[in-house]
Amino acid sequence: MSQFWSPLVHDLTPYVPGEQPKIDNLIKLNTNENPYPPSPRVLTAIAEQTNEKLRLYPDPNGDLLKASIAKYHGVDSSEVFVGNGSDEVLAHAFQALLKQDEPLLFPDITYSFYPVYCGLYGIDYRTVPLDENFCLKVADYQRPCGAIIFPNPNAPTGRLLPLDAVRQLLEMHPNRVVVVDEAYVDFGGQSAIGLIKDYPNLLVCQTLSKSRSLAGLRVGFAVGQAHLIEALERVKNSFNSYPLDRLALFGASASFDDEDYFQRGCQKIIATREVLTAAMQQMGFKVIPSAANFIFATHPQKSAADLAQQLRERKILVRYFNKPRIDQYLRITIGTDAETQALIKALSEITA
Amino acid sequence: MSQFWSPLVHDLTPYVPGEQPKIDNLIKLNTNENPYPPSPRVLTAIAEQTNEKLRLYPDPNGDLLKASIAKYHGVDSSEVFVGNGSDEVLAHAFQALLKQDEPLLFPDITYSFYPVYCGLYGIDYRTVPLDENFCLKVADYQRPCGAIIFPNPNAPTGRLLPLDAVRQLLEMHPNRVVVVDEAYVDFGGQSAIGLIKDYPNLLVCQTLSKSRSLAGLRVGFAVGQAHLIEALERVKNSFNSYPLDRLALFGASASFDDEDYFQRGCQKIIATREVLTAAMQQMGFKVIPSAANFIFATHPQKSAADLAQQLRERKILVRYFNKPRIDQYLRITIGTDAETQALIKALSEITA
Numbered sequence: 001m002s003q004f005w006s007p008l009v010h011d012l013t014p015y016v017p018g019e020q021p022k023i024d025n026l027i028k029l030n031t032n033e034n035p036y037p038p039s040p041r042v043l044t045a046i047a048e049q050t051n052e053k054l055r056l057y058p059d060p061n062g063d064l065l066k067a068s069i070a071k072y073h074g075v076d077s078s079e080v081f082v083g084n085g086s087d088e089v090l091a092h093a094f095q096a097l098l099k100q101d102e103p104l105l106f107p108d109i110t111y112s113f114y115p116v117y118c119g120l121y122g123i124d125y126r127t128v129p130l131d132e133n134f135c136l137k138v139a140d141y142q143r144p145c146g147a148i149i150f151p152n153p154n155a156p157t158g159r160l161l162p163l164d165a166v167r168q169l170l171e172m173h174p175n176r177v178v179v180v181d182e183a184y185v186d187f188g189g190q191s192a193i194g195l196i197k198d199y200p201n202l203l204v205c206q207t208l209s210k211s212r213s214l215a216g217l218r219v220g221f222a223v224g225q226a227h228l229i230e231a232l233e234r235v236k237n238s239f240n241s242y243p244l245d246r247l248a249l250f251g252a253s254a255s256f257d258d259e260d261y262f263q264r265g266c267q268k269i270i271a272t273r274e275v276l277t278a279a280m281q282q283m284g285f286k287v288i289p290s291a292a293n294f295i296f297a298t299h300p301q302k303s304a305a306d307l308a309q310q311l312r313e314r315k316i317l318v319r320y321f322n323k324p325r326i327d328q329y330l331r332i333t334i335g336t337d338a339e340t341q342a343l344i345k346a347l348s349e350i351t352a
Numbered sequence: 353m354s355q356f357w358s359p360l361v362h363d364l365t366p367y368v369p370g371e372q373p374k375i376d377n378l379i380k381l382n383t384n385e386n387p388y389p390p391s392p393r394v395l396t397a398i399a400e401q402t403n404e405k406l407r408l409y410p411d412p413n414g415d416l417l418k419a420s421i422a423k424y425h426g427v428d429s430s431e432v433f434v435g436n437g438s439d440e441v442l443a444h445a446f447q448a449l450l451k452q453d454e455p456l457l458f459p460d461i462t463y464s465f466y467p468v469y470c471g472l473y474g475i476d477y478r479t480v481p482l483d484e485n486f487c488l489k490v491a492d493y494q495r496p497c498g499a500i501i502f503p504n505p506n507a508p509t510g511r512l513l514p515l516d517a518v519r520q521l522l523e524m525h526p527n528r529v530v531v532v533d534e535a536y537v538d539f540g541g542q543s544a545i546g547l548i549k550d551y552p553n554l555l556v557c558q559t560l561s562k563s564r565s566l567a568g569l570r571v572g573f574a575v576g577q578a579h580l581i582e583a584l585e586r587v588k589n590s591f592n593s594y595p596l597d598r599l600a601l602f603g604a605s606a607s608f609d610d611e612d613y614f615q616r617g618c619q620k621i622i623a624t625r626e627v628l629t630a631a632m633q634q635m636g637f638k639v640i641p642s643a644a645n646f647i648f649a650t651h652p653q654k655s656a657a658d659l660a661q662q663l664r665e666r667k668i669l670v671r672y673f674n675k676p677r678i679d680q681y682l683r684i685t686i687g688t689d690a691e692t693q694a695l696i697k698a699l700s701e702i703t704a
Contacts, residue, residue, distance in 0.1 A: 001435045001579075002553070002579035002580070002583065003451060003527065004528075004529045004553060004579065004580060004583070005449065005583045006447065006583070007452075007453075007578075008447065008450060008451065009587065010450050012587065014585075014589030014590045015589055015590060017412050017593040017594070018409075019407075020411055020412060021411055021412075028408075029408055033407055036407065037403075037404030037405070037407055038404070038407060038701050042406070043403065043406075044643075045401050046398075046404055046599070047399065050395050050398045050402065051389075051399070053388070053568060054379075054395075054565070054566055054567075054569055054603075055385055055387070055389055055390060055565040056372075056385050056565060056567055056568070057370075057561070057567040057568060058384060058567075058568050058570070059372055072548075074397060084592060084593060085592060085595075087591075087592045087593060088591070088592045090593060091591050095358065096358055096360075096361050097356060097357065097361075098361065099359075100357040100358060100359075101359075104357075108380035116590050120590040120591060128538075133416050135385075143421055149493065153413055200356070209409070213407040214406055215406075215407060216405060216406040216408050216409060216411040216597055217406055217596070217598070217599070218594055218596075226355060227353075227354035228354070229355075230354070231354065231357045231358070231364075232358070234361050234364045234366050236366075237366060238364050238365075238366045238469070238472040239439075239440070239443050240436060240437060240439045240440045240443060241367060241369040242369070242437060242567075243436055243437075243440070243570070243595075244570075245569050245597065245600055247568075247569070247599050248597055316358065333468055352387070
């Protein structure tokens, strides 16, 4: 607290990211990172750009990366926005599109950065409760609103909303922007990007942090009709001309050139997720069906906070949220097969 | 214009960065980049981090880089904030510290991003005219205000305000934040960082883009007492947890380990600046005394817009601002000696 702060700052409740511990030999299953390295092509592209050209500003528009994403997703470059991780893309979307006179709607259990953005930009919002199985009920969004946002699959539950339901939401509010935050869609969901040509109110956000193993490079993007992208560009160009450095632009672009590697990586994680789910169900856990690179699970007899603490003592880090409705759940990132076996062994011992 | 935009977006006038042309063999003197490469230690540090660890999030607090900056400038890590270029650092400062009930003050001729940030965050501001020699007159700031910001040396003039005058401003408004934007200070100015221990209202911003040849890596920072830094952290953590990627954190940190390289680079640019200044004065240009890596100059007989155009035809790019009071000036970045000789030759021919 300081007399020098802008009035806004006093009231902010900043987001708290998952811990990035500086401890060796941890099994780190707490921040939904990919256990496998990025494509070798990404590393090669970065190495090629690690040269004297770093003295020059990057392309402020990121045209190279926009072209790669546009080609990959079959859209026009004018329908692509790129930013410093999908968190920055989302921040701009909140300011550029989701701040309206009527309140923004999002699920009560969702990515916990959403209410933080609302605080930063003074956006009025209402949360819409998920049902008892953590499913989003489209009918509950039939109410006056300024805009809608939700992750699909949802976080931290991993639940997927079928595309038909996404379409219903878009048609229910044709004059309201609907942002679908697809950070985890590559692990079993179907992207709504294919719908953008039909829905001028749809913006889809994705990230390279999860399925493309590039959390450390900070690249996210949004796809929507050009008028929505223009709003994001106007805010971005009023904030920071060059949010993506040269290495991120080239590295991220190369990631879209290695489809085999990408597909194999996603399939490995899906397979491991199913192994972990089955093993945990055998131990008595209730596991929410997941289309993400994590699972959300609760044990009928064991406190989630205790489980998290006991795992930590065994050098296994998972995410625990001390929040209403989900304080008996753990969110566990899918690691390698070896990490998963170590986790299963630890959980068996703890729950025995 | 779209029905889906937030009301704010309609009124934004985004910043227009200097052109980043995709043309070979240009002599590019338009965006104040450093003509010399970054330290080899920076490239080595980046290469060492170009590995499978890119799958992991970077340290959200950037502790490694904060420690390097703190050590270099003799301050505590809690007095350092890091961001994605000084543009992002400035953006957060506008929202966290400069948005007050009374208007923000800055010079009428200054970094043209300042009014853009004001538009983005709804900040009321007044410009204070520089004198006829583009000097900032401290006495003109003796008026009610919410905060003050100015570049030192100023942009695009290159004029330095002596530290005594900075101190006068700080003491004139002890209850108002004063941000000194030192993007160019390493080319002949004296930093105000040494004053932060005495002035709780002082925030100093710097960048690695100019004097450390890292425009392509996107790293800037601010130094001030911990209560000011906390305001920036609160806004940053409500916007994007990880604005600096792994490569930027390690590369930027390494830059502070190579003082000899840094000092030699700055000295070379200062020497070339003096050569260019003398040569242009000989051609009849009036050159504003510069403490930056650019000069700001006008010719009594030649239109600045025409000069810029004729230089462009000779594949030399300089910056021209079509704005009141400065529309007869060119801002010319200091290049290599060879680039500078080519520029001198071209200007001699054009003005002959």
